[in-house]
Amino acid sequence: MREITLSQAVNEALAEEMRRDETVFIIGEDVAEAGTPFKILSGLVEEFGTERVVDTPIAEPGFMGLAVGAAMTGTRPVVDLMFGDFIYLIMDQLCNQAAKTHYMSGGKMSAPMVLRTNMGATRRSAAQHSQSLHALVAHIPGLKVAMPSSAYEAKGLLKTAIRDNNPVVIFEDKLMYQDKAPVPEEEFLIPFGEANIKREGSDITLIATSSMVQVCEAAAKILAKEGIEAEVIDPRTIVPLDEDTLIASAKKTSRVIVVDEGHQSYGITGEIAGRINEKAFYHLDAPVLRMGAMDVPIPFSPALEDITVPTPEGVAENARKLMSGEMIHAA
Amino acid sequence: MAKTKTNTEDYLRMYRQMVRIRSFEDNANQLYLSAKMPGLTHMYSGEEAVAVGICEALEVTDKITSTHRGHGHCVAKGANFKEMFCELLGKEEGYCRGKGGSMHIADQSNGNLGANAIVGGSMGIATGSAFTAKLLGKDDVTVCFFGDGATAQGLLYEVMNMAALWNLPVIYACENNGYSEYTKTEEIAAGSITARAEAFGIEAHQIDGQDVLAVNELTQKLVARARKGEGPFFMELMTYRYHGHHVGDINREYYRSKEEEKEWKENRDPIIKFRGWLIEQGIASEDEIETMNAEIRQDAAEAVAYAEAAPYPDEIEVDMHVFTDVKHALA
Numbered sequence: 001m002r003e004i005t006l007s008q009a010v011n012e013a014l015a016e017e018m019r020r021d022e023t024v025f026i027i028g029e030d031v032a033e034a035g036t037p038f039k040i041l042s043g044l045v046e047e048f049g050t051e052r053v054v055d056t057p058i059a060e061p062g063f064m065g066l067a068v069g070a071a072m073t074g075t076r077p078v079v080d081l082m083f084g085d086f087i088y089l090i091m092d093q094l095c096n097q098a099a100k101t102h103y104m105s106g107g108k109m110s111a112p113m114v115l116r117t118n119m120g121a122t123r124r125s126a127a128q129h130s131q132s133l134h135a136l137v138a139h140i141p142g143l144k145v146a147m148p149s150s151a152y153e154a155k156g157l158l159k160t161a162i163r164d165n166n167p168v169v170i171f172e173d174k175l176m177y178q179d180k181a182p183v184p185e186e187e188f189l190i191p192f193g194e195a196n197i198k199r200e201g202s203d204i205t206l207i208a209t210s211s212m213v214q215v216c217e218a219a220a221k222i223l224a225k226e227g228i229e230a231e232v233i234d235p236r237t238i239v240p241l242d243e244d245t246l247i248a249s250a251k252k253t254s255r256v257i258v259v260d261e262g263h264q265s266y267g268i269t270g271e272i273a274g275r276i277n278e279k280a281f282y283h284l285d286a287p288v289l290r291m292g293a294m295d296v297p298i299p300f301s302p303a304l305e306d307i308t309v310p311t312p313e314g315v316a317e318n319a320r321k322l323m324s325g326e327m328i329h330a331a
Numbered sequence: 332m333a334k335t336k337t338n339t340e341d342y343l344r345m346y347r348q349m350v351r352i353r354s355f356e357d358n359a360n361q362l363y364l365s366a367k368m369p370g371l372t373h374m375y376s377g378e379e380a381v382a383v384g385i386c387e388a389l390e391v392t393d394k395i396t397s398t399h400r401g402h403g404h405c406v407a408k409g410a411n412f413k414e415m416f417c418e419l420l421g422k423e424e425g426y427c428r429g430k431g432g433s434m435h436i437a438d439q440s441n442g443n444l445g446a447n448a449i450v451g452g453s454m455g456i457a458t459g460s461a462f463t464a465k466l467l468g469k470d471d472v473t474v475c476f477f478g479d480g481a482t483a484q485g486l487l488y489e490v491m492n493m494a495a496l497w498n499l500p501v502i503y504a505c506e507n508n509g510y511s512e513y514t515k516t517e518e519i520a521a522g523s524i525t526a527r528a529e530a531f532g533i534e535a536h537q538i539d540g541q542d543v544l545a546v547n548e549l550t551q552k553l554v555a556r557a558r559k560g561e562g563p564f565f566m567e568l569m570t571y572r573y574h575g576h577h578v579g580d581i582n583r584e585y586y587r588s589k590e591e592e593k594e595w596k597e598n599r600d601p602i603i604k605f606r607g608w609l610i611e612q613g614i615a616s617e618d619e620i621e622t623m624n625a626e627i628r629q630d631a632a633e634a635v636a637y638a639e640a641a642p643y644p645d646e647i648e649v650d651m652h653v654f655t656d657v658k659h660a661l662a
């Protein structure tokens with residue numbers, strides 16, 4: 001199968017959906033001729049024109065609010081939010097308006113739109129361009145949240161998101177834009193709420209989102225050499241969450257680590273750990289472990305930044321502890 | 332008064348709509364005072380000529396966005412008393428199945444995209460609705476209602492900038508009732524409100540919001556021009572709020588005097604003023620007007636009685652309409 005970058009996968013998904021449905025348009029800062037600072041959208045304005053690839057002023061609440069109204073009245077906006085960190089700027093439009101439109105109107109109105117943004121540290125971008133804020137969004141009823149872990153997922157999930165009749169937020173890891181993965185030439189969609197078992201194993205379950213899937217696959221390789229078989233599961237969407245697949249794996253292996261790049265406290269890792277505790281408690285041989293980003297603003301210095309996010313070695317180390325029973329007492 | 336519509340029926344409908352709003356509000360206030368209504372509500376009484384003058388210049392397919400003080404817009408855009416009172420009382424037959432209430436009442440069938448409980452929250456939505464019209468080549472116009480208090484929100488300036496850049500068919504209608512919640516507008520608004528729109532190259536008009544014919548005449552002209560792609564436009568409508576910020580704001584002499592209220596109610600009431608004109612012009616007699624008033628009061632009383640007796644939504648509805656494609660979000 002051919003391999004393309006995550007950036008190309010996003011571009012293809014948008015082009016295909018814009019050809020299929022003329023109500024789909026892209027809106028955001030420097031999305032047209034510039035194709036975004038990451039050059040993800042290059043070529044789209046040439047094909048679809050500035051009416052459908054809309055450059056905006058630097059006014060995130062403004063264009064986000066505009067997109068909500070456009071979605072409510074018959075179009076399917078794909079909002080490009082240059083950095084995930086800017087989500088704080090659009091919180092009212094996303095969480096008070098888009099997320100609640102369908103519910104507050106008793107099901108009469110809806111806001112079918114996609115917010116594409118990014119996440120991920122270790123790009124030396126410091127505290128306001130490095131955050132992974134998906135937990136903030138996943139907390140709000142009415143929003144769906146997708147977290148692609150490779151080019152394949154980036155394409156399939158984005159196409160599904162554009163066709164979804166609800167507001168969907170997609171967090172792409174900005175460090176993965178140039179990573180290649182096999183992506184079929186023919187059209188495909190990835191349904192929401194279906195986890196992907198990336199690697200089967202019987203000893204311990206590693207549940208990982210976005211780039212942490214790669215981290216956990218690397219950890220699984222380290223552990224395999226030591227005779228520990230780790231199962232790696234990528235939920236792909238955290239809202240909706242494929243709880244059944246996660247619970248079944250927890251029951252099978254009896255040990256679980258949840259790895260995610262959002263801050264650990266009050267984050268996705270705690271949420272998933274909580275659900276496993278509630279539904280697989282008697283099958284567990286050890287407490288479910290959370291591994292998120294450190295609860296500190298992301299520092300600039302590489303010496304500091306690199307230690308704030310989970311690494312394969314760190315995941316493997318915690319897996320060993322769980323296997324040896326050490327964590328039972330630590331808990 | 333300025334004379335615009337030449338059809339007697341149009342004048343009488345305008346009058347009827349203004350009385351319907353007043354009557355709706357009198358009943359809503361009474362429901363609050365008699366503790367029959369859950370929560371609070373914000374009265375539109377005194378501002379009727381604004382909503383009616385504007386909405387009478389719109390087609391059903393034109394859109395409006397409304398505010399927390401939104402009953403007047405809802406009635407003026409064509410809503411029924413029954414579904415409105417049901418919504419205010421949280422009943423299943425309400426426009427939003429009781430899930431929105433007074434501050435989120437919406438009536439999509441008549442182009443009312445909804446009231447909004449965030450001051451200024453719908454400015455993006457209105458601008459987006461106008462964006463849809465332009466993108467899809469429809470000729471509908473969107474009117475964005477908001478108060479003087481909302482002119483302090485940054486979102487307004489972000490979306491006016493975009494609307495002006497892209498010539499969107501949107502009319503920003505600032506209902507200046509002199510008070511930003513419990514504070515005089517002159518204490519929160521520096522400079523001129525219309526000049527702010529003019530700074531973006533948007534044609535702005537300040538107009539007597541108590542004169543329904545003047546409001547209607549101006550709106551008709553602006554709507555026709557907006558349909559031709561000459562938008563956006565800005566209107567500052569000078570009006571007055573008879574009640575407090577909300578129905579519970581009763582002792583308000585610390586921010587405005589009873590004399591001032593009396594002056595507006597007795598000498599600048601939009602209904603009394605228009606009624607006098609109708610009689611003077613021989614369009615309706617005193618008796619005909621009294622008959623109309625009585626019919627409307629009767630309609631409102633019947634709708635209130637209906638809503639009081641109507642059932643609440645079944646508890647099973649609580650997790651419905653969170654997502655468009657999931658019947659029960661928590662099932």
